[in-house]
Amino acid sequence: MEIPVIRNILEANSNLAGDLRMLFIRHGILALNLISSPGAGKTSLLERTLKDLQAEFRMAVIEGDLQTDNDARRVAATGAKAVQINTEGGCHLDAAMIRAALAHFDLSELDVLFIENVGNLVCPVEFDCGEDDKIALLSVTEGDDKPEKYPLLFNLASALVLNKVDLLPYVDFNLSQATHFATRLNRGLAVFEVSCRTGQGLHTWYDWLRARRATKKTT
Amino acid sequence: MEIPVIRNILEANSNLAGDLRMLFIRHGILALNLISSPGAGKTSLLERTLKDLQAEFRMAVIEGDLQTDNDARRVAATGAKAVQINTEGGCHLDAAMIRAALAHFDLSELDVLFIENVGNLVCPVEFDCGEDDKIALLSVTEGDDKPEKYPLLFNLASALVLNKVDLLPYVDFNLSQATHFATRLNRGLAVFEVSCRTGQGLHTWYDWLRARRATKKTT
Numbered sequence: 001m002e003i004p005v006i007r008n009i010l011e012a013n014s015n016l017a018g019d020l021r022m023l024f025i026r027h028g029i030l031a032l033n034l035i036s037s038p039g040a041g042k043t044s045l046l047e048r049t050l051k052d053l054q055a056e057f058r059m060a061v062i063e064g065d066l067q068t069d070n071d072a073r074r075v076a077a078t079g080a081k082a083v084q085i086n087t088e089g090g091c092h093l094d095a096a097m098i099r100a101a102l103a104h105f106d107l108s109e110l111d112v113l114f115i116e117n118v119g120n121l122v123c124p125v126e127f128d129c130g131e132d133d134k135i136a137l138l139s140v141t142e143g144d145d146k147p148e149k150y151p152l153l154f155n156l157a158s159a160l161v162l163n164k165v166d167l168l169p170y171v172d173f174n175l176s177q178a179t180h181f182a183t184r185l186n187r188g189l190a191v192f193e194v195s196c197r198t199g200q201g202l203h204t205w206y207d208w209l210r211a212r213r214a215t216k217k218t219t
Numbered sequence: 220m221e222i223p224v225i226r227n228i229l230e231a232n233s234n235l236a237g238d239l240r241m242l243f244i245r246h247g248i249l250a251l252n253l254i255s256s257p258g259a260g261k262t263s264l265l266e267r268t269l270k271d272l273q274a275e276f277r278m279a280v281i282e283g284d285l286q287t288d289n290d291a292r293r294v295a296a297t298g299a300k301a302v303q304i305n306t307e308g309g310c311h312l313d314a315a316m317i318r319a320a321l322a323h324f325d326l327s328e329l330d331v332l333f334i335e336n337v338g339n340l341v342c343p344v345e346f347d348c349g350e351d352d353k354i355a356l357l358s359v360t361e362g363d364d365k366p367e368k369y370p371l372l373f374n375l376a377s378a379l380v381l382n383k384v385d386l387l388p389y390v391d392f393n394l395s396q397a398t399h400f401a402t403r404l405n406r407g408l409a410v411f412e413v414s415c416r417t418g419q420g421l422h423t424w425y426d427w428l429r430a431r432r433a434t435k436k437t438t
Contacts, residue, residue: 037256037257037258037338037361038256038340038361038362038365038368038369039256039358039360039361039362039365040361065368066341066368066369066370066371067367067368067369067370068364068367068368070364070367070368089341089345089371090341091310091339091341091342118341119256119340119368119369120310120339120340120341120342121257121338121339122285122308122309122310122337122339122342123310123339123341123342126308139258139360141258141358141360141361141383141386142256142257142258142360143257143258145287145289146257146258148286148287148289149257149284149285149286149287149289149338150257150285150286150338151285151286152285152308164360166389167360167386167389167390170385170386170389171386172416197391
């Protein structure tokens with residue numbers, strides 16, 4: 001009795017996400033959906049990226065949180081346009097929320113749109129938001145077993161940002177094991193070892209972003 | 220159209236959870252539902268607790284994960300009885316899963332039952348598993364803003380275990396701010412600052428557990 005209902009919700013979401021995807025293609029926008037546990041560093045990665053690449057790209061952010069507009073204010077402080085969605089208890093963003101948020105942007109003025117999903121390794125993975133790529137974040141303080149335990153995200157993501165590598169000396173995290181699990185699930189996965197706190201390794205993520213954006217340019 | 224369906228699911232779950240709660244009372248079992256982000260340290264807290272208190276209580280664990288039986292094997296290595304539930308993509312445990320798992324235990328042989336929920340700060344909070352208390356875990360590497368951003372868990376939990384305090388010197392985490400947010404949401408919240416890695420502070424958690432268990436003893 002439950003399953004058909006859930007399937008209908010997911011189907012309706014997929015249809016709407018398809019419309020959004022066409023919209024992004026029409027405007028040459030690269031749309032990236034950032035997914036991780038709470039506190040893995042999505043907002044910190046965005047703060048760094050928005051600052052460091054502001055001369056290269058016109059970027060905007062849709063922030064998803066249960067409550068508060070803390071994250072939208074953090075990314076807006078970099079000068080980027082940001083819209084906050086409060087899900088009021090909802091555990092993921094969906095395509096309808098993204099469509100509503102897009103009304104606040106002039107899409108002809110955008111090169112890259114970041115969607116920062118609700119902090120959750122499970123539910124956001126199942127709801128297509130029309131993005132070109134899902135970006136998984138995992139911080140080394142969370143444990144190297146997470147790709148094995150939450151396989152769907154690592155299977156569907158285009159890139160894995162391994163954050164907080166500055167804390168590696170203080171935690172028990174086997175970097176090669178985590179990468180091995182993740183790339184066994186997904187051979188095409190690009191992996192970046194970074195610290196958003198110190199800036200270490202971020203240039204590799206930026207290079208990927210530039211290459212990915214280059215494939216989306218209109219004519 | 221969606222909302223009534225979700226309400227029915229939650230109501231059915233609550234009814235079943237009520238039955239489980241009666242069952243736990245009848246057997247004088249203290250049932251605790253551990254909820255946190257992935258990697259906050261639920262399994263590590265259980266490993267320590269099961270070892271350190273094994274002479275005092277008869278304890279068992281129901282482990283919830285999307286995939287793998289890694290965590291059940293970790294806690295079983297302490298000598299405790301453990302049952303693994305694999306949700307196959309599901310983002311939370313519910314009362315029906317707990318009921319099914321209970322068939323593997325002799326309840327007359329149990330003092331404390333730990334339920335380790337799926338790593339997720341959102342969905343598990345809404346599904347009553349018949350527990351006496353929800354125990355929130357938060358590691359200091361996740362950021363001090365989490366109680367404000369995920370208020371429902373901190374509002375409903377009886378205790379907050381602040382884990383990984385051995386990493387405080389290396390991260391930007393304001394302990395008093397996190398505690399302030401959490402206790403503003405919930406004045407009765409017991410807060411324990413611990414490191415499951417070094418053992419620091421765990422005696423405060425054990426004392427709470429002893430006191431809580433004492434209220435449940437069958438005459």
